[in-house]
Amino acid sequence: MKPDLDSPQQIKTFVDAFYADMLKDRQLAPIFLDVAAIDLAKHLPLIRSYWEKLLLGSRDYQRHTMNIHRAVHAKRPLTAQDFKRWLNLFTETVDKRFAGSYAERAKAVAAQIASNMEKAVSTVGN
Numbered sequence: 345m346k347p348d349l350d351s352p353q354q355i356k357t358f359v360d361a362f363y364a365d366m367l368k369d370r371q372l373a374p375i376f377l378d379v380a381a382i383d384l385a386k387h388l389p390l391i392r393s394y395w396e397k398l399l400l401g402s403r404d405y406q407r408h409t410m411n412i413h414r415a416v417h418a419k420r421p422l423t424a425q426d427f428k429r430w431l432n433l434f435t436e437t438v439d440k441r442f443a444g445s446y447a448e449r450a451k452a453v454a455a456q457i458a459s460n461m462e463k464a465v466s467t468v469g470n
């Protein structure tokens with residue numbers, strides 16, 4: 345039986361698997377590696393902390409995710425296809441390894457935020 349996405353350890357497993365796939369993806373990898381030139385050692389803990397906030401109610405993550413993506417979008421526009429690909433990879437990674445109410449919630453929250461973000465990146469403000 346697959347575990348649920350209901351603890352910091354499972355969220356770490358998820359984030360590592362998601363980024364392993366995303367950083368191999370021809371469409372998305374260059375946005376992380378070339379456009380934003382992320383430092384994985386700093387980025388992955390932020391992503392874990394973000395999902396711990398959304399799924400487990402932890403209060404550690406306090407950054408403005410929309411503005412961070414607006415800055416990426418200003419360098420290289422994030423397209424509808426990019427959001428579709430991101431969400432497909434996210435959903436596939438969840439479904440391959442996890443099952444349960446937290447896993448379902450993660451997919452629903454990701455879809456909602458991706459939809460909001462797709463609209464927000466090209467506008468200023470909140």
Ligand code: HEM
Pocket residue numbers: 372375376380382390391394407408409412413416422423426427428430453454457458461
């Ligand atoms: C087209 C889809 C997306 C692309 C290409 C993308 C790309 C990126 C990139 C390049 C960064 C690093 C920015 C930097 O450090 O300068 C980043 C950060 C981040 N992304 Fe995305 N992203 C996408 C969608 C999403 C969505 C839908 C979510 C949430 C559900 C999300 C959550 C985050 C978080 C939490 C960070 C860390 C921000 C921080 O530094 O605190 N991303 N993203």
